[in-house]
Amino acid sequence: xxxxxxxxxxxxxxxxxxxxxxxxxxxxxxxxxxxxxxxxxxxxxxxxxxxxxxxxxxxxxxxxxxxxxxxxxxxxxxxxxxxxxxxxxxxxxxxxxxxxxxxxxxxxxxxxxxxxxxxxxxxxxxxxxxxxxxxxxxxxxxxxxxxxxxxxxxxxxxxxxxxxxxxxxx
Amino acid sequence: xxxxxxxxxxxxxxxxxxxxxxxxxxxxxxxxxxxxxxxxxxxxxxxxxxxxxxxxxxxxxxxxxxxxxxxxxxxxxxxx
Numbered sequence: 001x002x003x004x005x006x007x008x009x010x011x012x013x014x015x016x017x018x019x020x021x022x023x024x025x026x027x028x029x030x031x032x033x034x035x036x037x038x039x040x041x042x043x044x045x046x047x048x049x050x051x052x053x054x055x056x057x058x059x060x061x062x063x064x065x066x067x068x069x070x071x072x073x074x075x076x077x078x079x080x081x082x083x084x085x086x087x088x089x090x091x092x093x094x095x096x097x098x099x100x101x102x103x104x105x106x107x108x109x110x111x112x113x114x115x116x117x118x119x120x121x122x123x124x125x126x127x128x129x130x131x132x133x134x135x136x137x138x139x140x141x142x143x144x145x146x147x148x149x150x151x152x153x154x155x156x157x158x159x160x161x162x163x164x165x166x167x168x169x170x
Numbered sequence: 171x172x173x174x175x176x177x178x179x180x181x182x183x184x185x186x187x188x189x190x191x192x193x194x195x196x197x198x199x200x201x202x203x204x205x206x207x208x209x210x211x212x213x214x215x216x217x218x219x220x221x222x223x224x225x226x227x228x229x230x231x232x233x234x235x236x237x238x239x240x241x242x243x244x245x246x247x248x249x250x
Contacts, residue, residue: 039245
């Protein structure tokens with residue numbers, strides 16, 4: 001789960017080190033204090049979300065996360081998560097590498113596809129856009145955008161007009 | 171302290187530097203209890219963490235974490 005979140009945050013343009021998972025038992029108050037102090041200082045160095053190195057700007061991040069939350073609710077990524085858990089259990093392999101590999105090959109692509117689809121909807125709500133503008137706003141490849149776009153067209157949510165895409169009825 | 175002084179001090183604190191907003195998910199049995207006993211034994215630690223107590227860290231979903239960042243958190247600390 002933590003691995004999924006980290007990889008997906010990186011996909012959304014957020015430094016994955018902003019999320020941390022630590023263990024401190026009820027009797028380890030000093031350890032807890034140490035962990036939390038270290039963590040807060042690390043975040044202080046990074047600054048606000050969207051300002052650290054390699055992160056997208058905050059408006060993009062906000063839009064992306066809005067789409068990402070929806071993507072995390074979608075059926076496909078959730079069942080991918082379940083399938084991976086099942087597979088790991090079956091193989092009896094719980095090493096970090098095995099989990100990271102499974103997550104990056106199965107879950108993150110599913111989440112990314114959903115995220116792009118949701119983000120297209122959010123972008124088109126603001127106004128019509130052509131495919132190149134969509135690609136650069138999504139920082140995605142053309143084929144990654146074309147597929148959900150044609151699905152949305154088939155559903156009748158999106159329509160094409162003079163090379164630009166827009167939401168139907170707008 | 172007079173009210174103006176308090177406000178002045180608060181203003182100073184706001185200008186002093188960046189204070190990250192961190193959301194903490196703490197397990198009721200482990201980290202939450204550790205945080206509690208850290209408080210009781212008067213250890214000092216930064217006040218930037220807003221805590222959400224969960225009954226188990228296993229309860230946390232990908233969505234919770236994404237939602238936290240969407241609401242403007244600068245970091246998420248999960249303590250088990």
